[in-house]
Amino acid sequence: MTAPTVTARRDEGDAAPRPVPWRRMAGVIWRQHRIALAGVAVLVGAVAVWVWIEGASVHHAWDAAIACHPASSAACQDLAGTFNGTWDQMGYAAIFLQLLPALIGAFVGAPVLARELETGTFRYAWTQGFGRWRWALAKLVTLAVVLVAATGAFSVLLSWCYQPYLAAGNQARGLYGNSPLVTVFSLREVTFPAWTLAVFAIGALAGMLIRRVVPAIVASLAVYAGLAIAAAGLLREHYLTPLVTGSPNVAGTAWLLGQSWTKGGRFAFAGNPPLNLLNQFCSFPQSPGGKGGASGGGPSSSASPFAQCLAPHGYTMWTSYQPASRFWPFQWIEGGWLLALSALLIAATIWLVRRRAA
């Protein structure tokens, strides 16, 4: 094979060479990550089929329950029971579905750099003409966009599936219902892809730091778990200042955060009334209320029976809550900070690639 001479190439080399075009990375990324991407497609596809089938039966049960009149008839109670029964399975499913963003993000994100460092191929990849930080940027951004697109599409299906449990007016009909800010909040249109992206970015950085695939995957799952628990347990309720109302009737779709009581304009106590006060003023049949309070922990019902019996004695119940109308702002707030975190982690990863001393 003939080749240009050394002299000719020296002349050419004097000017900084035109960079290799970014688009060339598309085929490289596909060839290197097609197995991981195919794995994601199969996993998400299989779960999507299941969600589609289950979602259809959830919608069927809900449509039948809300179309039934009069609601108090035995037939309608049966239909309501059928719909409420679907939550048993779908509630557990929601917990497992939260693992999806973590698994997808960690299994795609962690190997991007860890595998190169573990097998030594970074010595090949980082000495090609494309340049190492451009290589890292192209890979991480492309894979991130693909994952966000795939999980974003999937989250639309998930939202459709869980919509009946979040409808306003469910509780009034004796149907299972909860606030969209609590139940499956992290499986929705913005948060689901955002969490996937965040775990992907955590995985990429962990891979760069730990340099081994399996420990990096484990580390990113652990970090995800901590972050998810912190977000759900501590951060989310503070995204916007809670509203406080003295009215005992708060919409069933609101996220109730806490109660405090005043008497004569002064603070009396927080949370549920003390037992001596209840014994003094309130007398209930043993199990008060209907099915409205199926929401689990926290203040159980919108129309508190305590408020009704204590109000004549000068007590006022103040409820702090996040209204369901804040669903989209909350989605974008959570999506926003996760996106910012991901961008920061990816930038840190690329910075490490650039300066890493082998």
Place this chain on the structure above:
Amino acid sequence: MNVVEASGLGKRYGRTWALRECTLEIPAGRVAALVGPNGAGKSTLLNLAVGLTAPSAGEVTVLGHLRAGSPAALDGIAFVAQDTPLYKTLSVADMIYVTRSLNRRFDQPYAQARLEDLGIPPKRKAGKLSGGQQAQLALTLALARRPRLLVLDEPVAALDPIARHDFMATVLAAAAADGVSVLLSSHVLTELERVASYLVLMSRGQVLLAGEVDDLLATHGRASLEELALHYLRETTPEVTR
């Protein structure tokens, strides 16, 4: 033009200096051999030259004062690392595709013709090739980039004698026909006898001796490169530079 120029170059890992006070000028158009025992700092020097590692002290430039690891330097240097890392799950054809995509120049006909000569099937996974074939594939990919400088880190250490011979023959052919400058490291002295025209002798992170092989042999009155190298490496005091 010098393909590699180092002044006061040093690299420290923790408290250990893998390379110290390295000052060096390797001229173009040579097959330069970096010789020394394991742990002499050969790999460190090569990693610094190809820009994989940043120096702790001093500086290194390549191909006539290009910063090591700069885009222009990456464009002109092809590196075959120790144990010839390849993507084991990719086919030979995919490795060609990936290397072509990642570089401005890639001589696809050359790569395909060479792999055909070597009997390496394009559909075979890189990980399923023999050690010698993997080394030849890595070398072919590097040469197809039409580099001005080819850097090889212990290229033949893991190969059997026949594969060694074939590998070095390819390197020499490229150096002779295309004028590629070659910088390679090895602790196998006998292999270098035939190929090296420039010698850099290293020990304990320092350069003991550097120069044209013919000049060194004449100056030091030694019959062979091996004899010369052994003589110097047995000297324990690293101060004996030049």
